Amino acid sequence: MKILLNNTSLFESLRPFNDLGFVPTMGGIHKGHLSLINKSNKLCKKTIVSIFVNPKQFNSKKDLRSYPRNIKKDLKILKKSKKVDFVYLPKFKDIYKDKKKSKITLLKKDKILCAKFRKGHFEGVLDVMSKLTKIINPQKIFMGEKDFQQLYLVKKKLERTYKTKVIPCKTIRDNNNVALSSRNFLLKKPNLVIAAKIYEKLVNIKKYIKNKKNIRSFLNLQEKELKNNYKIKIDYLELRNIKNLKISSTNKNSRLFIAYYLNNVRLIDNL
Ligand code: AMP
Numbered sequence: 001m002k003i004l005l006n007n008t009s010l011f012e013s014l015r016p017f018n019d020l021g022f023v024p025t026m027g028g029i030h031k032g033h034l035s036l037i038n039k040s041n042k043l044c045k046k047t048i049v050s051i052f053v054n055p056k057q058f059n060s061k062k063d064l065r066s067y068p069r070n071i072k073k074d075l076k077i078l079k080k081s082k083k084v085d086f087v088y089l090p091k092f093k094d095i096y097k098d099k100k101k102s103k104i105t106l107l108k109k110d111k112i113l114c115a116k117f118r119k120g121h122f123e124g125v126l127d128v129m130s131k132l133t134k135i136i137n138p139q140k141i142f143m144g145e146k147d148f149q150q151l152y153l154v155k156k157k158l159e160r161t162y163k164t165k166v167i168p169c170k171t172i173r174d175n176n177n178v179a180l181s182s183r184n185f186l187l188k189k190p191n192l193v194i195a196a197k198i199y200e201k202l203v204n205i206k207k208y209i210k211n212k213k214n215i216r217s218f219l220n221l222q223e224k225e226l227k228n229n230y231k232i233k234i235d236y237l238e239l240r241n242i243k244n245l246k247i248s249s250t251n252k253n254s255r256l257f258i259a260y261y262l263n264n265v266r267l268i269d270n271l
Contacts, residue, residue, distance in 0.1 A: 001079050004048075004088045007135060013086060014136065019045035022138035022164075024129065027051040028068040028182025029077045032172040036142040039169055041083040044140055048086040049078060050132060052095065056102075057124030063266075068185040088136070095131050102127040106153075112245060113149050113257055114268065117235040122153055129154050133162050140164065146171040146179050148255065148270045152245060171269075173199075179269045191262040194230050198260070201226060202271055205237075206256050215239055215249055226260075235259035235266075 004010040014020065021040030025033050033049075040047040051074060058064035071089070078084045104123045106115055115122050133141065141158065143151045145168050155166035172180050176196035184192070205222050212218040223237040237258050241248045248254035255270045 001084050002086050003075070004086055006091070007094045010086075010088055010135065014048070017046045018139070020136070020138040020140075021047045022132070022136050022141045023047065023049045024132055024141065024143070025049060025051055026053045026067065026182065027071065027074050028185055029074040030172075030180045030182065030184075032144055032146065032180040034077075034081055034083075035172045036144060036169045037078075037081060037083045039167065040140065040142045043167070046085040047083060048088055048136060048138065049084050050088040050090065050136075052088075052090050052128070052132075054095075054124060054128040055092070056096075056127060057121050059118045059120050066186065068182050090135075095128060095135075104130075110153060110245075113236055113238065113240070114259060115149065117259065122150070125150055126153060126157050129158060130161065133158055133164055137162075138164055141166045142169055143167070144169050144171060145270070146181065147268065148242075148257070149245065171271075179267075181267065183265050183267060186265045187263055191265070194232070194262060195267065198226065198230065198232075198258075199269065199271075202256055202258060202269065206251070206271060209239060209256075210251050216247075233261040235261075 002013055004013055021044030023033065023036045023040055037047060037049060051071065053067055053069060055064055075087065078087055102123065104126045106122055141164055143154060143166055145151060151168055158164055158166055174180060177199045178184065178192055178195040209215055209218065219237050219239065223234055226232065227234055239248045239254050239256050240246060242253050242255055257270045259266060259268045
């Protein structure tokens, strides 16, 4: 596993390879990231993982400050996996060397779910993903369905602009079905117990939605119940079509999307 600390070393090391799988991360490596790496390892000759906490996608300074960082531990896990050929650890200047302001804007129809609640977040994600793709030039990029809206927007943008394919990967969960996330490192045990209960509740909601005539009012009621039962803040609880992310009135081709806070940590999930 070769560690690439700047773009010169990256260009030199990657030049011979034209079947490259790329797994972009912000570190805090867990089994969710490892499942993306495994898939890349199966489908591509070489796998490169990036670790870069992109300040431009954080809409809150406090969130950026508290984001879990542990490069030493991350590198140890990646090395142990034996599935990673390169780890790219860029500095801010490697990514944002031209100081021009990004021109990325979201369409009005895309300003939904997390885009509505985290202003500027996806503009930052799309910008960094474009830059990383241009620098690395991978044949395939592996991204998780846990961040479904991110996967949807990045796939749409990158496949239109670059010769790369974005491959969706299933959400990996812990033993209690809580979706793995680097942000879970910021949770306490009782928070994880509640997260597991919320997952159970979502499974039930999804099951009962089938028989409901007015899904919107059913979900409003469920959202209130979740808020009252667990004393949590919820940004959204919505059923949306997986092809276009429009509000859905049927379970078919749809996922239930939630964003909520535990211990001031914002968690998302979809099923
Ligand atoms: P992050 O480091 O949180 O930016 O995530 C890097 C990549 O890992 C993104 O494509 C995420 O969607 C993916 N990812 C994060 N958590 C999971 C998970 N529990 N299961 C599958 N993929 C995940």
